Amino acid sequence: GAVVSQHPSWVICKSGTSVKIECRSLDFQATTMFWYRQFPKQSLMLMATSNEGSKATYEQGVEKDKFLINHASLTLSTLTVTSAHPEDSSFYICSAGGGSEQFFGPGTRLTVL
Amino acid sequence: GENVEQHPSTLSVQEGDSAVIKCTYSDSASNYFPWYKQELGKRPQLIIDIRSNVGEKKDQRIAVTLNKTAKHFSLHITETQPEDSAVYFCAASTGTSYGKLTFGQGTILTVHP
Numbered sequence: 657g658a659v660v661s662q663h664p665s666w667v668i669c670k671s672g673t674s675v676k677i678e679c680r681s682l683d684f685q686a687t688t689m690f691w692y693r694q695f696p697k698q699s700l701m702l703m704a705t706s707n708e709g710s711k712a713t714y715e716q717g718v719e720k721d722k723f724l725i726n727h728a729s730l731t732l733s734t735l736t737v738t739s740a741h742p743e744d745s746s747f748y749i750c751s752a753g754g755g756s757e758q759f760f761g762p763g764t765r766l767t768v769l
Numbered sequence: 770g771e772n773v774e775q776h777p778s779t780l781s782v783q784e785g786d787s788a789v790i791k792c793t794y795s796d797s798a799s800n801y802f803p804w805y806k807q808e809l810g811k812r813p814q815l816i817i818d819i820r821s822n823v824g825e826k827k828d829q830r831i832a833v834t835l836n837k838t839a840k841h842f843s844l845h846i847t848e849t850q851p852e853d854s855a856v857y858f859c860a861a862s863t864g865t866s867y868g869k870l871t872f873g874q875g876t877i878l879t880v881h882p
Binding site (some may be wrong): 701747749753757765 | 770810811812813814815818869870873874
């Protein structure tokens, strides 16, 4: 199946700093990618839809100025958590449609101290 | 928007028994229903999916049934094995497999040897 990678796999940062997470489709092109957030022992919640060459579409309740998404190419979408705070600590997962299913990245564990 | 309810939240079975997880959805326009298995700290892995033009689909020990009228779908695992222990999520999408997914709350399945 298709492969989606994420980098970094984990990151620890201080409160107030910004963190960038990359999501890449390695062997296919993705005009649309999705960003999910998963808190411990909870489900995946869609944050936003990343569209290549245009603005992202954010789900209700997600602050677009805090979670900046850039989908600059058909194989790369980035999520930047700006001015991160401890409550932003979570597991962030991206996905992209390829073939007949969506493929998920391995996730990024963000811990904000 | 779409709302997906999943039950039970936890399920404990003996090895060799069957396990059934049920989901209901709210949006009659939903037409793609995947099931994912997620191990701790890992990405969701697609185990089976079904589209709205099909009532049942089976893949070895795993089967999914869909009742469009009642707007519910179920995952059936037969002859469970300890390695089936994980968190299982159902999801629904109004688009194709490329569309955004709304996830259920998840079911923690434990298979006791």
